[in-house]
Amino acid sequence: MANVLVFAEARGGELRKIALEAVTAARQLADATGGGDVHALLVGAPGIAAKATQLGTYGADVVFVAEGAEFATFARESVAATLAERAKAGSYRAVVIGFSAQGRDLGPRVAAKLDAPIASDVTEIAASGDTLTVKHPGYANKVVLTLVLSGPMAVISVRPSAFTAKENAKAARVEVVAAVPASTPVVTITEVKEGAKGRPDLGDAPIIISGGRGLKAAENFKLVEDLADAFGNAAVGATRAVTDDGWRPHSDQIGQTGRQVSPQLYVAVGISGAIQHLAGMRTSKTIVAINKDKEAPIFKVADYGIVGDVLEVLPAFTAAVREARKGQG
Amino acid sequence: MKIAVCIKRTPDSESRFRIAASGAAIDETGLKFDIDDFASYAVEAALQLNEKAGGGETVVYALGPDTVQESLRKAMSMGADRAVHLKADAVPADGLAIAKALAAELASGGYDLILFGKHAFDSSAGVVGTAVAELLGLPCVTAASELKIENGAGMARRELEGSAEMLTFPLPAVITIDEGVARPRYPSLKGIMAAKKKPLESKPAQLGAVRVTAQKAELPPERPAGRIVGEGVTAIPELVKLLQNEAKVL
Ligand SMILES: Cc1cc2nc3c(=O)[nH]c(=O)nc-3n(C[C@H](O)[C@H](O)[C@H](O)COP(=O)(O)OP(=O)(O)OC[C@H]3O[C@@H](n4cnc5c(N)ncnc54)[C@H](O)[C@@H]3O)c2cc1C
Ligand SMILES: Nc1ncnc2c1ncn2[C@@H]1O[C@H](COP(=O)(O)O)[C@@H](O)[C@H]1O
Numbered sequence: 001m002a003n004v005l006v007f008a009e010a011r012g013g014e015l016r017k018i019a020l021e022a023v024t025a026a027r028q029l030a031d032a033t034g035g036g037d038v039h040a041l042l043v044g045a046p047g048i049a050a051k052a053t054q055l056g057t058y059g060a061d062v063v064f065v066a067e068g069a070e071f072a073t074f075a076r077e078s079v080a081a082t083l084a085e086r087a088k089a090g091s092y093r094a095v096v097i098g099f100s101a102q103g104r105d106l107g108p109r110v111a112a113k114l115d116a117p118i119a120s121d122v123t124e125i126a127a128s129g130d131t132l133t134v135k136h137p138g139y140a141n142k143v144v145l146t147l148v149l150s151g152p153m154a155v156i157s158v159r160p161s162a163f164t165a166k167e168n169a170k171a172a173r174v175e176v177v178a179a180v181p182a183s184t185p186v187v188t189i190t191e192v193k194e195g196a197k198g199r200p201d202l203g204d205a206p207i208i209i210s211g212g213r214g215l216k217a218a219e220n221f222k223l224v225e226d227l228a229d230a231f232g233n234a235a236v237g238a239t240r241a242v243t244d245d246g247w248r249p250h251s252d253q254i255g256q257t258g259r260q261v262s263p264q265l266y267v268a269v270g271i272s273g274a275i276q277h278l279a280g281m282r283t284s285k286t287i288v289a290i291n292k293d294k295e296a297p298i299f300k301v302a303d304y305g306i307v308g309d310v311l312e313v314l315p316a317f318t319a320a321v322r323e324a325r326k327g328q329g
Numbered sequence: 330m331k332i333a334v335c336i337k338r339t340p341d342s343e344s345r346f347r348i349a350a351s352g353a354a355i356d357e358t359g360l361k362f363d364i365d366d367f368a369s370y371a372v373e374a375a376l377q378l379n380e381k382a383g384g385g386e387t388v389v390y391a392l393g394p395d396t397v398q399e400s401l402r403k404a405m406s407m408g409a410d411r412a413v414h415l416k417a418d419a420v421p422a423d424g425l426a427i428a429k430a431l432a433a434e435l436a437s438g439g440y441d442l443i444l445f446g447k448h449a450f451d452s453s454a455g456v457v458g459t460a461v462a463e464l465l466g467l468p469c470v471t472a473a474s475e476l477k478i479e480n481g482a483g484m485a486r487r488e489l490e491g492s493a494e495m496l497t498f499p500l501p502a503v504i505t506i507d508e509g510v511a512r513p514r515y516p517s518l519k520g521i522m523a524a525k526k527k528p529l530e531s532k533p534a535q536l537g538a539v540r541v542t543a544q545k546a547e548l549p550p551e552r553p554a555g556r557i558v559g560e561g562v563t564a565i566p567e568l569v570k571l572l573q574n575e576a577k578v579l
Binding site: 011073074077080100101102104105107108109111112113115116117118119120121133136137138139140141142143144145146147148149150151183184185186187188189190191192193194195199201202203204206207231250251253256257258264265275276279282283285286287288289294299300301302303304305306307308309312313316317320321324325 | 343346455457467540549558576
């Protein structure tokens with residue numbers, strides 16, 4: 001029986017989806033050790049404490065809240081220091097963090113501070129005796145590794161969407177803790193540039209419409225946007241060919257060197273299906289591909305393929321999706 | 330500026346992988362190896378920063394068996410000035426252990442900047458660089474997609490989900506490099522010749538306890554073979570029906 005500490009990521013005063021997934025993963029791990037407690041650390045600008053009860057709903061027994069004006073943006077050094085301090089204060093079997101942009105930064109910092117072994121981007125966790133065993137897709141998702149971590153405490157960062165957030169209500173006790181300031185020279189955030197509003201992030205979106213060079217011109221991405229709008233809650237992605245040409249921002253790139261996504265539905269339009277692109281989306285639940293070349297490699301992984309010109313097929317697809325969703329609210 | 334770049338030698342990302350007889354690693358026979366992708370962007374970034382500054386030194390580090398010397402030579406043929414090989418029988422799956430060995434070596438180097446890839450292709454972990462920063466007590470930008478040094482201060486951009494941070498940092502600092510910072514150059518023939526004469530120091534790595542080990546390696550399940558629904562606009566009604574009734578996403 002061992003307790004698990006989890007970092008509950010918040011941004012803009014809201015918990016992120018990954019926070020609830022991480023709590024669920026931590027809950028699973030605590031249960032696997034014979035039923036320990038899950039302690040969550042929630043760090044944010046003043047007011048964030050209001051979100052603590054939501055963590056209880058997903059299985060946190062205790063929520064430690066550290067509020068500070070500096071946490072309005074990602075004050076990485078003091079978030080890491082606060083998390084490490086918390087981890088030292090309890091005797092935890094593991095610190096669970098989401099493998100998000102923030103979590104990628106925090107994980108190694110906290111592991112180094114605690115001198116604890118770390119596994120990143122984990123999709124499954126099991127505990128037995130003195131070891132934790134995790135699955136982690138390495139080699140850009142081409143080889144699944146089973147890693148064994150030894151030692152009394154480990155840092156585990158969990159892959160977004162790998163653990164489905166599950167309600168498991170606990171009457172979470174909330175305890176206020178002090179933020180720990182950074183002890184080293186820090187990086188200063190001079191500006192946060194907000195991306196396009198009104199769309200979910202690629203990592204959170206259940207549906208992704210992704211465009212490639214087959215769209216022919218940046219303006220034709222409007223057709224991709226239209227389809228995303230027709231689905232209601234879809235995000236828009238792109239290939240490296242497209243982000244290299246500046247048609248879309250680099251942050252939209254999906255693949256080995258871009259984002260790795262696993263939505264319910266991935267629609268690839270005008271995308272050839274290069275191995276580096278597949279590395280970022282092949283674990284999607286359902287894949288649809290539209291490409292004029294019936295030999296395009298994307299059709300090998302697509303559940304449903306349409307051979308045709310995207311400039312013709314996309315508007316018709318969009319209209320049909322609108323029609324199908326009519327009256328669904 | 331004095332810049333260190335840590336590079337890992339990894340198999341070519343286009344390779345088709347098989348699992349070794351041990352069941353715990355990939356079978357390396359026949360694979361092409363090179364500097365890992367993000368670390369090669371880091372080498373290029375270092376070279377460009379020093380070219381722009383009109384001088385300085387770029388030193389490359391690799392921890393691993395003798396084969397990593399090939400990657401160090403390649404980095405020198407791109408333009409790095411010298412190389413340090415931290416000799417180990419194998420590269421552990423323990424990122425923090427690698428970080429400790431590198432940090433022990435880098436601590437006394439007097440570097441203005443220490444660069445890493447944001448993650449290595451094989452480990453796909455993104456641990457080593459940020460952990461080195463923490464061990465050395467240096468400011469760190471993880472996964473910088475832009476990097477500039479002006480008047481002894483650094484500026485970087487970092488993508489978050491759906492937004493980006495613009496950051497400034499004092500030197501010395503550790504930066505892990507995302508795509509977008511620099512595209513690696515191909516070594517010129519002259520560069521390749523020059524690299525043969527550049528200093529490559531080899532010494533044992535101070536690897537402590539290794540606490541993360543690979544127990545098993547498996548190929549992911551194949552997706553079921555794709556299916557073509559039809560051609561052009563006429564296939565749309567069928568596609569919509571499948572998305573509604575079979576995939577249940579509509
Ligand atoms: C180290 C490395 C890392 C990489 N990382 C990534 C990565 O993270 N993500 C990524 O995406 N790529 C990555 N790449 C690049 C990758 O190899 C491909 O070059 C890229 O994915 C191709 O993008 P694309 O499919 O948009 O373009 P193309 O390969 O040019 O394909 C365009 C497709 O559109 C089709 N088409 C053309 N016109 C039409 C039309 N009118 N209607 C319908 N279809 C049409 C064509 O048949 C073709 O299949 C990487 C490469 C390397 C070497
Ligand atoms: N054995 C190694 N020798 C030198 N540098 C390394 C080694 N392993 C990792 N690195 C560096 O750390 C980065 C991140 O690696 P990783 O944490 O394994 O994803 C790589 O891109 C390299 O820059």
